[in-house]
Amino acid sequence: MNAVYRSYGPLLGTIILLGVAVWTLAMIIGPQVFMVEQSLWRLEQPDSAVTAGMRIEELNNALSLAQYDLGTLDGATEPDKVAEREKLARSVSEMEQELSTLQGQDTAPVKVYTIGNYTEMSGYHAEIFVKTIGASLLVTLIAFAVCYPVAYAAAKLAKPQRAALILLGLVIPYAINELLRVFAWLMILDYQGVANSVLLWLGLPEPIRFLDSGIGVFVAMVYAYVLFMVFPIYNTIETLDSNQIEAARDLGASTWKIHTRVVLPHAKPGIAVGSIMTFMLSAGSFSVPHIMTRGTAQPWFSQLIYSKFYDSFYWNQGAAYAFTLLLVCVAFIIIMMKVFKVGIRDIAK
Amino acid sequence: MSSTASSSSSASRVVLSVYMALFFGYLFLPLILMVAAGFNSYSPPSVTQWQGFSLRWFSELAADERILQGIVNSVIVATGVIAVSLPLGLSGALLLSRLDARTGSLLYGVLVSPVLTPGIILGISTLIFWRQVDVGGGLGLTVMAQSTFIAAYCMLMFMARLQRQDTSLEEAALDLGATHLQVFRRITLPFLRPAMLSAAVIAFLQSIENYNTTVFSIGASHTLVTEIGSRMRFGLTPVVNIIGLLFVVTTVVVAVLYVLLRQRERARTPAG
Numbered sequence: 041m042n043a044v045y046r047s048y049g050p051l052l053g054t055i056i057l058l059g060v061a062v063w064t065l066a067m068i069i070g071p072q073v074f075m076v077e078q079s080l081w082r083l084e085q086p087d088s089a090v091t092a093g094m095r096i097e098e099l100n101n102a103l104s105l106a107q108y109d110l111g112t113l114d115g116a117t118e119p120d121k122v123a124e125r126e127k128l129a130r131s132v133s134e135m136e137q138e139l140s141t142l143q144g145q146d147t148a149p150v151k152v153y154t155i156g157n158y159t160e161m162s163g164y165h166a167e168i169f170v171k172t173i174g175a176s177l178l179v180t181l182i183a184f185a186v187c188y189p190v191a192y193a194a195a196k197l198a199k200p201q202r203a204a205l206i207l208l209g210l211v212i213p214y215a216i217n218e219l220l221r222v223f224a225w226l227m228i229l230d231y232q233g234v235a236n237s238v239l240l241w242l243g244l245p246e247p248i249r250f251l252d253s254g255i256g257v258f259v260a261m262v263y264a265y266v267l268f269m270v271f272p273i274y275n276t277i278e279t280l281d282s283n284q285i286e287a288a289r290d291l292g293a294s295t296w297k298i299h300t301r302v303v304l305p306h307a308k309p310g311i312a313v314g315s316i317m318t319f320m321l322s323a324g325s326f327s328v329p330h331i332m333t334r335g336t337a338q339p340w341f342s343q344l345i346y347s348k349f350y351d352s353f354y355w356n357q358g359a360a361y362a363f364t365l366l367l368v369c370v371a372f373i374i375i376m377m378k379v380f381k382v383g384i385r386d387i388a389k
Numbered sequence: 390m391s392s393t394a395s396s397s398s399s400a401s402r403v404v405l406s407v408y409m410a411l412f413f414g415y416l417f418l419p420l421i422l423m424v425a426a427g428f429n430s431y432s433p434p435s436v437t438q439w440q441g442f443s444l445r446w447f448s449e450l451a452a453d454e455r456i457l458q459g460i461v462n463s464v465i466v467a468t469g470v471i472a473v474s475l476p477l478g479l480s481g482a483l484l485l486s487r488l489d490a491r492t493g494s495l496l497y498g499v500l501v502s503p504v505l506t507p508g509i510i511l512g513i514s515t516l517i518f519w520r521q522v523d524v525g526g527g528l529g530l531t532v533m534a535q536s537t538f539i540a541a542y543c544m545l546m547f548m549a550r551l552q553r554q555d556t557s558l559e560e561a562a563l564d565l566g567a568t569h570l571q572v573f574r575r576i577t578l579p580f581l582r583p584a585m586l587s588a589a590v591i592a593f594l595q596s597i598e599n600y601n602t603t604v605f606s607i608g609a610s611h612t613l614v615t616e617i618g619s620r621m622r623f624g625l626t627p628v629v630n631i632i633g634l635l636f637v638v639t640t641v642v643v644a645v646l647y648v649l650l651r652q653r654e655r656a657r658t659p660a661g
Binding site for chain 2: 043044045047048049051052053055056057058059060062063064066067068069070073075078149186190193197206207208211212215216217219221223224225226227228232233234237249263269316320321323325327331342345346347355358359362365366369373384385
């Protein structure tokens with residue numbers, strides 16, 4: 041703290057500290073805390089309100105019955121019927137009174153702290169959650185397998201001119217809006233899209249419903265996030281001294297050995313970062329499933345969260361779902377840091 | 390080098406070249422199809438049912454009020470994000486450059502964490518946080534939600550620049566009687582100017598691009614990207630392809646310019 045004031049003086053030092061304080065408290069920690077708080081309660085009808093509600097319903101039924109009976113006795117002159125009518129009228133007014141006091145009671149729902157928002161995830165939602173995580177892991181794995189050769193070729197094999205061209209070829213699709221990249225695949229995999237046209241032309245009897253089956257989401261997801269794996273791996277491989285590869289080759293190491301013993305260990309931080317980004321983006325992706333399922337295929341977990349907020353307005357459970365997703369991402373980051381033995385400073389570069 | 394080794398390495402080179410060609414085909418073919426369909430007069434967008442070259446979707450885009458309003462909103466939000474993220478990112482970088490390793494690492498972890506958090510969670514938590522003071526979704530809330538992580542990107546760029554700073558210059562100025570404010574204005578800020586420019590550009594692009602965070606914080610308003618998102622879900626129209634085309638052309642031009650500039654810079658300093 042003193043170092044800050046010594047370097048920047050009282051005025052600037054205070055502005056800097058204030059800025060960082062606002063950022064950490066009002067934009068990072070505060071919102072997370074409130075999200076967790078929101079996930080830990082819900083509005084419940086108090087027990088008294090529930091019993092009162094049942095009694096009101098009972099009274100309403102009895103009341104309409106009595107009123108009907110009263111109607112049939114209307115205009116009757118026989119003494120026993122008159123007596124019955126008076127009795128009925130009395131009980132009707134009693135019931136109406138009880139009803140009005142019951143309805144006047146405070147039945148506002150009360151805030152109850154509970155972990156129910158987490159534990160009461162329905163079987164169907166739990167299934168979607170597991171599938172989302174599984175699919176995201178698979179996307180990450182595929183992205184790594186596809187990107188490692190590309191990153192290695194760009195960093196170590198290509199001549200400078202060609203490497204620049206490769207990088208340009210990677211940057212352009214990477215920089216194009218995620219939604220548009222997904223849209224391109226929507227056009228291809230649509231029921232009447234390019235893929236089906238080609239397949240029909242090749243002799244397939246009828247078009248395949250790629251989008252309804254969820255294949256579309258997966259294919260577009262790999263396409264949308266594959267490049268987030270390339271750049272971190274490329275950056276780390278580029279710092280590897282090519283002489284190490286040469287030396288290993290001269291000492292008789294096979295291509296496989298060179299990669300498993302020299303290149304891959306060096307690329308660890310890049311692989312960790314690429315995996316974290318790809319997994320996080322896939323698991324939390326809203327754009328890809330939103331566009332590719334078109335409401336027909338099974339939703340992604342992020343879509344359940346969205347509908348909790350904007351369709352059923354059940355923010356408490358929505359917050360619980362969101363926090364669950366966040367916990368999975370944090371767990372993934374910690375596992376990656378442990379497996380690849382990298383620190384937080386290596387990750388966010 | 391023995392002959393078997395060189396022949397096997399040339400074989401693997403062929404395999405790798407084929408692989409690279411396939412990979413780039415995979416990357417670019419969908420984009421090319423998307424652009425091509427924008428010129429087909431047929432709707433929904435298609436390249437297989439070709440009904441003649443047409444520019445009609447351009448004029449439809451130009452007449453589309455919601456899209457145009459979306460572009461205006463996107464620019465408003467992006468400007469707001471720059472105004473919030475640059476000062477915050479700069480404060481973070483300046484503070485971290487003066488903290489000891491331990492406190493620094495902790496603070497660094499906190500400040501950078503939004504980059505590693507799914508975008509929808511940033512949107513949701515911002516939405517809930519501001520609801521406590523009755524601020525609902527909209528352009529302002531979107532600025533706050535996006536700045537949460539974009540400020541971290543700005544900070545990283547400022548930190549990279551500050552690492553190369555020679556602090557003795559500032560110390561000398563202080564010793565010679567300059568005030569802290571003078572040092573900041575005359576030495577630190579000019580030194581950081583290139584980083585400011587690139588941070589502003591990155592913040593602007595990140596903001597325009599953003600969908601996952603924005604969709605939760607935008608409320609009843611819309612940006613260009615959220616509008617595209619809702620169009621794609623309900624019926625395809627080639628107007629979206631034209632937007633895609635504009636994005637692709639802009640990106641290619643900017644990327645090529647960037648690479649050319651970098652090469653020229655390298656040519657000027659042959660050692661680098």
